[in-house]
Amino acid sequence: MQVDNIIRVFFDPHIIASVLPQLLSHGLVNTLVLTVFAVVIGLLLGLVIAMMLLARTRWLRWPARVFVDVFRGLPGVLTIFIVGLGLPLAGLDVFGRNTYPYAVVAIGIIESAYIGEIFRSGIQSVAAGQMEAARSLGLSYWAAMRHVRIPQGIRRVLPALTGQIIITIKETALVYVLGLTATQQELFSLSQSGSSQYASMTPVVVAGVIYLALTIPLTHFVNWLDRRLQRGPAPTPASDAERPAPQAVIAEG
Amino acid sequence: MTPQATAPATQTAVGVHIAHLDKSFGARAVLRDVSLDVTAGTTTCIIGRSGSGKSTLLRCINGLETADRGEIGIGGATLRPDDRSLNALRSRVGMVFQHFNLFPNHDVLGNVTLALRRVHGMSRHDAEERATRALDRVGMLSFARSHPDRLSGGQQQRVAIARAIAPGPSVMLFDEATSALDPELVKGVLGLMRALADEGMTMVVVTHEMAFARQVSDQVAFISDGTVAVSGAPDTVFEHPEHPALRRFLDQVL
Numbered sequence: 001m002q003v004d005n006i007i008r009v010f011f012d013p014h015i016i017a018s019v020l021p022q023l024l025s026h027g028l029v030n031t032l033v034l035t036v037f038a039v040v041i042g043l044l045l046g047l048v049i050a051m052m053l054l055a056r057t058r059w060l061r062w063p064a065r066v067f068v069d070v071f072r073g074l075p076g077v078l079t080i081f082i083v084g085l086g087l088p089l090a091g092l093d094v095f096g097r098n099t100y101p102y103a104v105v106a107i108g109i110i111e112s113a114y115i116g117e118i119f120r121s122g123i124q125s126v127a128a129g130q131m132e133a134a135r136s137l138g139l140s141y142w143a144a145m146r147h148v149r150i151p152q153g154i155r156r157v158l159p160a161l162t163g164q165i166i167i168t169i170k171e172t173a174l175v176y177v178l179g180l181t182a183t184q185q186e187l188f189s190l191s192q193s194g195s196s197q198y199a200s201m202t203p204v205v206v207a208g209v210i211y212l213a214l215t216i217p218l219t220h221f222v223n224w225l226d227r228r229l230q231r232g233p234a235p236t237p238a239s240d241a242e243r244p245a246p247q248a249v250i251a252e253g
Numbered sequence: 254m255t256p257q258a259t260a261p262a263t264q265t266a267v268g269v270h271i272a273h274l275d276k277s278f279g280a281r282a283v284l285r286d287v288s289l290d291v292t293a294g295t296t297t298c299i300i301g302r303s304g305s306g307k308s309t310l311l312r313c314i315n316g317l318e319t320a321d322r323g324e325i326g327i328g329g330a331t332l333r334p335d336d337r338s339l340n341a342l343r344s345r346v347g348m349v350f351q352h353f354n355l356f357p358n359h360d361v362l363g364n365v366t367l368a369l370r371r372v373h374g375m376s377r378h379d380a381e382e383r384a385t386r387a388l389d390r391v392g393m394l395s396f397a398r399s400h401p402d403r404l405s406g407g408q409q410q411r412v413a414i415a416r417a418i419a420p421g422p423s424v425m426l427f428d429e430a431t432s433a434l435d436p437e438l439v440k441g442v443l444g445l446m447r448a449l450a451d452e453g454m455t456m457v458v459v460t461h462e463m464a465f466a467r468q469v470s471d472q473v474a475f476i477s478d479g480t481v482a483v484s485g486a487p488d489t490v491f492e493h494p495e496h497p498a499l500r501r502f503l504d505q506v507l
Contacts, residue, residue: 127354129350129352129354130354130356132317132350132354133348133350133354133355133356133413134356134367135317135343136315136317136343136346136347136348136350137343137344137367137368137372137416137417137420138340138341138342138343138344138345138368138372138373138420139340139367139368139371139372140336140340141336143371143372147356147359147367147371148356148358148367151358152356152357152358155358
């Protein structure tokens with residue numbers, strides 16, 4: 001019977017029961033750890049990259065441009081392979097023989113290229129008058145960037161940043177090429193091992209469902225954030241006599 | 254620093270001195286040999302057609318634009334182009350823009366306290382106290398916790414004026430401060446500017462409001478073709494315009 005066959009291959013309840021605990025306790029945790037560390041590296045390094053891309057001197061702009069072009073231009077799996085296996089092989093083994101941190105660094109570098117470009121576009125989109133007003137008050141370039149331009153720029157790209165986090169969650173699956181140990185395996189690698197073990201697609205399908213449980217809510221969060229930011233800030237308690245607040249829009253949220 | 258948000262500038266004897274200023278954007282000469290002196294405690298209005306160089310001249314005074322040649326002095330100190338002296342000068346010169354340029358990532362109070370804290374090194378408490386007085390001065394105290402985007406243009410410009418006067422500047426620059434406002438909101442902002450002038454603030458005002466220029470200023474400078482074509486007391490400029498370009502301009506705007 002065809003249906004039985006489909007259920008056995010993709011949705012075998014016995015296999016689900018036996019792989020789900022480990023997928024959650026190890027796979028999901030590793031996926032989240034990889035994502036969080038890579039995003040933190042991506043945000044910090046990305047902000048530096050963005051500052052360099054916006055710098056007045058070409059000696060800062062050009063290296064940042066090359067960095068962004070290279071790591072956005074390469075397939076992620078290739079970068080992860082080169083950084084994850086290449087660095088320790090070349091003797092740049094700052095983390096010893098443990099592959100896991102190299103995987104984090106590799107994804108972090110890729111993310112910083114994307115996030116740097118996102119930051120740059122956001123910061124650049126802030127009207128020139130904002131910097132002028134800040135500078136006219138006597139703020140230095142860096143004080144004006146820090147207190148006026150960067151916060152506004154980042155706020156504008158929050159949806160894009162969240163979108164990039166979704167991409168990072170999925171990209172962590174690529175570390176399977178590094179052949180991590182059982183306790184280090186993230187969702188996809190672990191489900192793949194289970195798949196060979198049980199000769200069934202079911203573990204991978206379970207992993208897929210867990211990925212979707214992470215990414216779909218985040219996607220809807222992005223959409224919500226996008227609508228909210230386009231609508232402007234939340235209304236303040238003080239009423240404006242000269243321009244009434246748009247009540248209908250507030251009620252909808 | 255003076256304790257009052259709006260210190261009478263006459264006491265500090267600060268004026269603005271502009272001598273032989275040249276400024277080009279690429280091949281286009283915007284200012285040509287501009288010289289203008291503003292006595293401390295007086296108001297000078299700069300009038301002229303759109304694109305005549307009025308705003309560029311104003312922006313040269315606090316170094317938002319760098320002049321190609323010439324000299325600018327504020328209160329006897331010559332403007333030097335390095336960042337440190339520019340920041341020091343700007344902390345003593347308030348500027349109000351046509352499009353307000355309030356910071357949307359700060360509330361109204363935060364807009365006024367930012368420079369007090371980050372430039373003038375005041376504590377949060379002192380800065381908020383000072384900002385509160387400045388907001389009260391412009392009639393916007395009840396909006397201290399409002400978001401700038403939720404204010405009308407007139408209210409935003411009042412906050413922008415509070416932000417500029419809060420540090421107690423010795424000179425105030427106004428760059429078409431009422432040009433972006435709805436007609437019914439213009440009066441309130443002009444009244445505020447007039448009150449500042451009456452208190453003896455040294456002001457340089459780029460404006461299209463001829464009535465304001467006539468009634469409030471001590472000196473009117475008519476800019477034509479990037480240079481000061483006529484300058485003098487408002488009566489002289491408005492009642493007996495001899496310069497042909499000034500006459501044509503006044504015929505069109507009055």
